[in-house]
Amino acid sequence: MNLSDLQEIKHSVDYCHVYQSDQSRFGKPEHWESFQKIVNRGERFYGDCDDYCLTVANLIIKQFQNPDDVRLALVNTGSHNNAAFDHVVCLVRIHGIWYVVDNRRPIQKQNETAYRWYAFIDLPLSSKWTLYQQGVEFDKTGAWE
Numbered sequence: 001m002n003l004s005d006l007q008e009i010k011h012s013v014d015y016c017h018v019y020q021s022d023q024s025r026f027g028k029p030e031h032w033e034s035f036q037k038i039v040n041r042g043e044r045f046y047g048d049c050d051d052y053c054l055t056v057a058n059l060i061i062k063q064f065q066n067p068d069d070v071r072l073a074l075v076n077t078g079s080h081n082n083a084a085f086d087h088v089v090c091l092v093r094i095h096g097i098w099y100v101v102d103n104r105r106p107i108q109k110q111n112e113t114a115y116r117w118y119a120f121i122d123l124p125l126s127s128k129w130t131l132y133q134q135g136v137e138f139d140k141t142g143a144w145e
Helices: 003-016 022-026 036-040 049-064
Strands: 017-019 045-047 070-076 087-094 097-101 116-122 129-131 136-138
Touching (some): 003 017, 003 097, 036 049, 049 087
Antiparallel strands (some): 070 087, 129 136
């Protein structure tokens, strides 16, 4: 994988992604879902930052098959001072450099962002793990309970 491959994947997901919060879609604060198949068809999907990042990560892993070079990160953007984190990004390692893929910004090197890093999540997601701030758990269905 090289940077132009990553930019192509980001462009595809950007084209298909329409932001909509989990609260407005599902009536709950968190629901994580990948829309890899929908993006492969070039169709629109509705989701928030975690859906966007899971989709990017799954497309990269499917195409380049190296999950060790892809992870998700919980970050604090500085816009919600009382929250430990308020955004999810996808990190991709290319030739030893970690890049941030984000639904809000162009691709950048991890050390060039203004984000405060809260936690890193290796992929694939385990069957159960806790979303730290809210104490909710992720299950394999893509739902936070």
